Amino acid sequence: MTEHDPFNEPETAHPRARQLMREPMFWDCVDEGAPFGSDEGSDAYYEWRRWRAENPDAPLIDCFEWILDGNLNCYNDALASDAQVAIDLENPDDALLSEHFDMFTLDATIIATGLGQLLDEGTIDLEAKPIIHVAIKRQRYPKAGFFDAATLDAIARVVDEA
Structure with missing residues (x-):
């Protein structure tokens, strides 16, 4: 995987990512309210790149399993109930998965990791989309x-279209 900086040089991102991620906030690496603008989102993207370098053929769901320290089965629609x-x-x-992350950090990490695959590879694995949702x-x-x-x-639209 070649080194690139899609936030300061969007032309280095995959063309499909540029096509789908039309809103400027996707490319904003300093706005806390943008997927990659928080420390959590930025860190998640670069952790994704490191993980991918070590696991070039693995599905994204394996990265989520790694992030969740083997607790992927707990990260489901029941966790998203009101x-x-x-x-x-x-x-x-006392929150589920609290021994690893607070809720925002965990969710921002999942979102940025999924979008990171799109930035780098032009797709988001189908089996990973429900986790991002x-x-x-x-x-x-x-x-x-x-x-x-x-x-x-916008994030949901991109995930669905990727």
Whole structure:
């Protein structure tokens, strides 16, 4: 995988990513409300690149399994229910998967990792899309994170079209 900086040199990103990621916020690496603008999103993208270099033929879902420390089965639609998100926000130390990440960090990491595959490879693996959608659903909950509804709508559109 060649080194590139898609945020300062978008022409180095995969052409399909440039086609799908039309909104400027996708290329903003300093806006906390953009997928790659938070420390979590930026770090996730560069961790994705390191993981991919070590696992060139592995599916994205394996990267999610690595991120979740073997708990991929816990990151599902039940985790995105209003009741579970409310519990996770109210009692973050008791939240599912809290031993690894707070809710925003985990969701931002999943979103940026999935979009990272698109930036680099021009696709998002089909079996990984439901996991990214769980992160999007969780972040739609009031007070969940930094992403606004328009950003989440754009991310969902890109994931669906990729």
